[in-house]
Amino acid sequence: MRRASGNARAVGLRQVATPAPLALELRALYPSLTDLPLESTALEVLDVSAGTRLFDAGAPCAGFPLVLEGEIQVSRAASDGRQLELYRVGPGEICIVSAAGLMSNRPLNAQGTAAARTRLAMMPPNLFARWNDHKPFRQFVFGVFADRLGDLMTLVDAVAFHRLDERLAGFLLERGRVIHTTHQALADELGTVREIITRLLNRFESAGAVKLGRERIEIVNATALQSLSGSALKSP
Amino acid sequence: MRRASGNARAVGLRQVATPAPLALELRALYPSLTDLPLESTALEVLDVSAGTRLFDAGAPCAGFPLVLEGEIQVSRAASDGRQLELYRVGPGEICIVSAAGLMSNRPLNAQGTAAARTRLAMMPPNLFARWNDHKPFRQFVFGVFADRLGDLMTLVDAVAFHRLDERLAGFLLERGRVIHTTHQALADELGTVREIITRLLNRFESAGAVKLGRERIEIVNATALQSLSGSALKSP
DNA sequence: ATCTGTCAGTGACGTAAGTTACTTAGCCCA
DNA sequence: TGGGCTAAGTAACTTACGTCACTGACAGAT
Numbered sequence: 167m168r169r170a171s172g173n174a175r176a177v178g179l180r181q182v183a184t185p186a187p188l189a190l191e192l193r194a195l196y197p198s199l200t201d202l203p204l205e206s207t208a209l210e211v212l213d214v215s216a217g218t219r220l221f222d223a224g225a226p227c228a229g230f231p232l233v234l235e236g237e238i239q240v241s242r243a244a245s246d247g248r249q250l251e252l253y254r255v256g257p258g259e260i261c262i263v264s265a266a267g268l269m270s271n272r273p274l275n276a277q278g279t280a281a282a283r284t285r286l287a288m289m290p291p292n293l294f295a296r297w298n299d300h301k302p303f304r305q306f307v308f309g310v311f312a313d314r315l316g317d318l319m320t321l322v323d324a325v326a327f328h329r330l331d332e333r334l335a336g337f338l339l340e341r342g343r344v345i346h347t348t349h350q351a352l353a354d355e356l357g358t359v360r361e362i363i364t365r366l367l368n369r370f371e372s373a374g375a376v377k378l379g380r381e382r383i384e385i386v387n388a389t390a391l392q393s394l395s396g397s398a399l400k401s402p
Numbered sequence: 403m404r405r406a407s408g409n410a411r412a413v414g415l416r417q418v419a420t421p422a423p424l425a426l427e428l429r430a431l432y433p434s435l436t437d438l439p440l441e442s443t444a445l446e447v448l449d450v451s452a453g454t455r456l457f458d459a460g461a462p463c464a465g466f467p468l469v470l471e472g473e474i475q476v477s478r479a480a481s482d483g484r485q486l487e488l489y490r491v492g493p494g495e496i497c498i499v500s501a502a503g504l505m506s507n508r509p510l511n512a513q514g515t516a517a518a519r520t521r522l523a524m525m526p527p528n529l530f531a532r533w534n535d536h537k538p539f540r541q542f543v544f545g546v547f548a549d550r551l552g553d554l555m556t557l558v559d560a561v562a563f564h565r566l567d568e569r570l571a572g573f574l575l576e577r578g579r580v581i582h583t584t585h586q587a588l589a590d591e592l593g594t595v596r597e598i599i600t601r602l603l604n605r606f607e608s609a610g611a612v613k614l615g616r617e618r619i620e621i622v623n624a625t626a627l628q629s630l631s632g633s634a635l636k637s638p
Numbered sequence: 639a640t641c642t643g644t645c646a647g648t649g650a651c652g653t654a655a656g657t658t659a660c661t662t663a664g665c666c667c668a
Numbered sequence: 669t670g671g672g673c674t675a676a677g678t679a680a681c682t683t684a685c686g687t688c689a690c691t692g693a694c695a696g697a698t
Contacts, residue, residue, distance in 0.1 A: 242555060244563040252558070263555075266548035275555045299537070308544065312502035318554055319478060319499075319511045322488070325562045326593040327480040329684070348645065357562040362685065364646060380645065380694065565654065584675065598655060600676060616664060616675065640698085647692075654685085662677070668670095 184209050192287060195258040196232060198306035202297055210288040220278040220286075227267030227274050229288035233257045236284025240276050241354065250325070250357030252276055253317055260307060262314045268294050328396070330358055331366050335395035338376070338385060345383040370394065420445050428523060431494040432468060434542035438533055446524040456514040456522075463503030463510050465524035469493045472520025476512050477590065486561070486593030488512055489553055496543060498550045504530050564632070566594055567602050571631035574612070574621060581619040606630065 184192075188211065189204040210229070214220065220238060221228065231238065237256050240263055243249040255261045255278075267274045268291050289297070298304050324333050333356055338345060349363040356363070367383065370376045375390040376383055385391055420428075424447065425440040446465070450456070456474060457464065467474065474491040476499055491497045491514075503510045504527050525533070534540050560569050569592055574581060585599040592599070603619065606612045611626040612619055621627055 242559050242562075244559070246563075248563060250558065250562050252555070262551065266551045269544050270548035270552070272549070272552065275552045301535070304540075308505050311547070312506035313508070315498060315502045315551065315554075316506070316508065316511045318551075318558070319488070322486065322554070322558055322561060323478050323480070325558060326478075326486050327482075327484060331684090350645080359686065360646085361648085361687080364648085365685095368647080378646090567654090586675080595656065596676085597657085597678085600678085601655090604677080614676090642697085643695095645692105645694080648690085650688090652685105652687080655683090657682075658680090660678080662675100664673100664675080666671105666673085668672105 188287065191234060192232060195234065196306070198300075198302040200302070202300055202303065207293060208290075210290075211285065212288060213285045214280045214283070216280055216282045216284075218280045218284075220280060220284075221264070221274055223275055223277045224273045226271075227264050227291065229290050230264050230268060230294040231255070231261055231278075232287045232289060233259060234285040234287060236286070237281040238284060238286070239279050239281040241279070242276050244357075248357055248359060249354045251355040252321065253314060254281060260310050262311050265294075265307060265311060325357065330356065330362060331369070331394060332396045334363065334366050335370065335375075335391050338370075338383060339388065339391055339395060343385050343388075345385075346381055347383070348381055424523065427470060428468060431470065432542070434536075434538040436538070438536055438539065443529060444526075446526075447521065448524060449521045450516045450519070452516055452518045452520075454516045454520075456516060456520075457500070457510055459511055459513045460509045462507075463500050463527065465526050466500050466504060466530040467491070467497055467514075468523045468525060469495060470521040470523060472522070473517040474520060474522075475515050475517040477515070478512050480593075484593055484595060485590045487591040488557065489550060490517060496546050498547050501530075501543060501547060561593065566592065566598060567605070567630060568632045570599065570602050571606070571611075571627050574606075574619060575624065575627055575631060579621050579624075581621075582617055583619070584617055 184204050184207055186205065188209070192204060192209075193199050209232075211234075212220075220231070223243065233255055234257055237254050238261060239251055239254050240261060241249045241251045252263070261278065263274055263276045263278070266272075298307070324336075334352070337352070337356065349367070350360045352363045353360045367376065367378055370391065371378050373390055373394065375385065375387045375394060377386050378384075420440050420443055422441065424445070428440060428445075429435050445468075447470075448456075456467070459479065469491055470493055472493075474497060475487055476489055476491065476497060477485045477487045479485040488499070497514065499510055499512045499514070502508075534543070570588070573588070573592065585603070586596045588599045589596045603612065603614055606627065607614050609626060609630065611621065611623045611630060613622050614620075
């Protein structure tokens, strides 16, 4: 964590804190920033390793994250240690919990963790407010906001109306043929505990849908898995 | 359902479709509309009875509802007939599912039903887009948007991590001392079935927390109910 | 080669919640 | 005052999930 220093205002110039390569990178990932004065703005850049907690539920939002590389996992934690993933934020995407925290000036209602080594630029709260007056940026933010809201409703639906085996099967299908992860991580994404994941995965293996290994799940029969999922992923 | 008619443009004037009293009423409930040209705009006004379906999941959003009187219940339905209330929209409030539908141009991801006799003005999609350029309106919409998002997270949390008795107890406490509703309606709000509500309410009655009657629940010991709820309503 | 920590497997058990299939109660209106 | 409707009670049963308390398996460090 590094803060831009120096005092350019002393010589009557605006502070130039965002190096040109970073501005370029940002504009490539977030085209809606194109016409904004990135170069004359202090954006803090963080480079964190997998597992780093980036923000906590209950805390005020410290800034709006622009992900350059990696992925942030946003989830909700229960008092008994279980947790449930709400969504992930990758490069070029935005975090609606942060946006909501900034727009309503309320504490964040979820926690964010780096799911991998992650590099991100932090847009300070006042800057976020100011740049929302810029129509392209605003439209981008609120477009994604709206999309994520839909995802969240689908999640509510899944949690309220679907069995865990369906949800797990659907989840695996979204992750490609070979998945490298632990049972605990899967449990944390689905809001359950490790043992249940183990049990369900073993069932899937007995059914011939997957092959299991240490931190490894290979889908050997996607069709079977699909039918196990009951196609639980339909949005509306 | 009544559509404003006439063709004022034929005589070179903008269409004047919103009568002054309605404009007044709207501005009283939605102050962020103050500086917008309500009078020169065609706003359809609907007056519907309790139970009327106002929009369906999967359909495109027909307009942005401004509630004048009554209440809209927004919920998500499962294929087995169960349904789960996401939130309600009263006078002066806004519906984020509609807003999201308009901003992302995607089908709505929940259904809306009048929870009582409801009167509302419908802002057409293109008007909503246009008026979002007006800062006070925009800030109002997105402020509420952000707030509701928080509610939604709390809902996810409740559904994923809390028992139904806790949720029911909490729900009752929010509804005042005497509640007039059916067990089925409660089930539809919490995402379960009627029998379970009956069972739980009877337990609450045995515990001396409530007194039951036909379409009537009276809370006789709020403290007891509170402890049954496990204070399951904490947000973050 | 052994140690140590993480990851995975397992079985017994408890219980919240949904399902089925009724019966009973209360209310409206003819 | 007796149908006919909807709301509510109920009991027996099933099942998905979670909890507990382990044991075993593997990988990198020493």
